[in-house]
Amino acid sequence: MRQDIFQAIADPTRRAILSLIAMQALTPNTMAEKFDMSRQAVSKHIKVLNECGLIRPEQSGREIYYHFNAKKMQEFDNWLAQFRQSWETQFNQLDKVLATIKNKKNEQ
Amino acid sequence: MNSNLLFDFTVDKAAKTVFITREFDAGLSLVWDAFTKPELLDQWSAPAPMRAKTKYMNFEVGGKRFYAMISPDGQARWALQRYTSITPKTHFQIYNAFSDKDENLELPGSEWDYNFSEQDGITKVNITVFNESFERMEKLLDGFTAGFKMTLKNLEDLLVTLSQKS
Numbered sequence: 343m344r345q346d347i348f349q350a351i352a353d354p355t356r357r358a359i360l361s362l363i364a365m366q367a368l369t370p371n372t373m374a375e376k377f378d379m380s381r382q383a384v385s386k387h388i389k390v391l392n393e394c395g396l397i398r399p400e401q402s403g404r405e406i407y408y409h410f411n412a413k414k415m416q417e418f419d420n421w422l423a424q425f426r427q428s429w430e431t432q433f434n435q436l437d438k439v440l441a442t443i444k445n446k447k448n449e450q
Numbered sequence: 451m452n453s454n455l456l457f458d459f460t461v462d463k464a465a466k467t468v469f470i471t472r473e474f475d476a477g478l479s480l481v482w483d484a485f486t487k488p489e490l491l492d493q494w495s496a497p498a499p500m501r502a503k504t505k506y507m508n509f510e511v512g513g514k515r516f517y518a519m520i521s522p523d524g525q526a527r528w529a530l531q532r533y534t535s536i537t538p539k540t541h542f543q544i545y546n547a548f549s550d551k552d553e554n555l556e557l558p559g560s561e562w563d564y565n566f567s568e569q570d571g572i573t574k575v576n577i578t579v580f581n582e583s584f585e586r587m588e589k590l591l592d593g594f595t596a597g598f599k600m601t602l603k604n605l606e607d608l609l610v611t612l613s614q615k616s
Contacts, residue, residue, distance in 0.1 A: 346583045352466045425468070426459040431497035433457065433472050436484055439493045440476040 347418050350394045355379075356387050360396060360410060367400065367407040455572070468579040478568035481575065482539045485564060488515065496520070511536050515544075516553060530555060531562075541565050558583070 351357055359373060368376075374384045388408060391397045395414040399406045458471040474481050484490045488504035496502035496519040503526075507515040513533050518526040528549045535543040547559025561580040566573060 348463070348466050348583050351463050354464070357464065422461055428497045429459065429470055429472075430457065432494055433474075435494035435498065437455075437474065439484060439490060440474055440480060443480060444476060 347394045347396065347414070350390050350396060353387070353390075356391055359387055359391065363397060363408055364410040364412070367409045369405045369407055373408075456574070466581045466583070470577040470579070472575050472577075474573045474575065475571075476573055477571060478539055478566060478573050481568075481573040482566055485566075485575070486542070488517075491515075491517075509533060509536070516549075518551075526551065528553075534561075539566060 351360070355377065358377070362368065362373070362376065370381060370384050370388060373379075373388075374381050377384065388397070392399065392408075396411055397408045398411050399408055401407075455473040455475060456471060457473075458469070460469045461467075462469070476484075484494070486509050488507040491507075492502045492504055494502075495517075499522045500519050502517055502519055504515060504517040507513070507517070509515075511533055515531045515533075516528070517531075518528050520526050528551050529546060530549045530553055531544040531546045533542060534545055535541070542564050544562045544564075545559055546562050548556040550556075558581075560583070563578040563580070565576040568574070
């Protein structure tokens with residue numbers, strides 16, 4: 343199952359990890375140190391973030407560094423903007439429906 | 451739209467919640483009807499170029515609205531809304547889930563909460579969408595985006611036709 347972005351960023355620890363690696367790419371070991379968490383717990387969070395494309399791994403020698411994928415976040419924000427647009431379109435349609443009914447009532 | 455009417459759309463990513471506020475230039479009874487009567491809902495509750503078509507609706511606690519959002523190419527996306535709480539002309543709550551044409555639900559769904567209040571002939575509607583998943587939002591928007599692209603495509607074709615004639 344593809345990870346849901348909303349699900350991924352709803353978790354405070356994962357948001358903190360994202361904020362941190364948005365500034366600099368980190369290895370899982372460094373993350374575990376900074377968050378005072380087990381490697382296992384960090385791995386779980388990394389898996390979720392990686393599966394929804396918010397971070398991308400890059401091999402550097404023997405280490406894997408995780409980078410923040412700003413493009414994916416932007417994509418998500420674009421989707422939200424479209425969600426907003428969809429509501430706006432519906433509400434503008436409703437304005438017309440309400441105006442039509444009001445006019446009919448006034449004519450009677 | 452009267453430009454003085456409020457429209458606010460806020461997303462709390464941490465809580466996976468969307469807050470929507472909109473004012474309408476009409477009295478409470480009329481706006482309430484527009485949100486709770488199928489013949490009115492079908493006139494506005496799918497973003498053009500999509501249209502909404504209610505198959506059946508019982509507006510009572512435990513009752514349901516089973517409806518489709520139909521895209522310009524005739525694709526129907528079915529959804530089922532169950533009314534979980536109703537306070538006439540003030541508030542209602544639904545559990546909303548996509549389904550197939552036979553009402554088999556695609557879970558999880560999400561909870562939507564609607565509040566209505568009137569002041570000086572302007573009715574304010576507050577909508578809270580709880581725990582909408584991104585994937586569901588994508589689904590909600592699929593048809594809308596496809597329809598929108600189709601509209602642009604039709605416009606392009608029309609412009610091409612017109613420019614060839616001139």
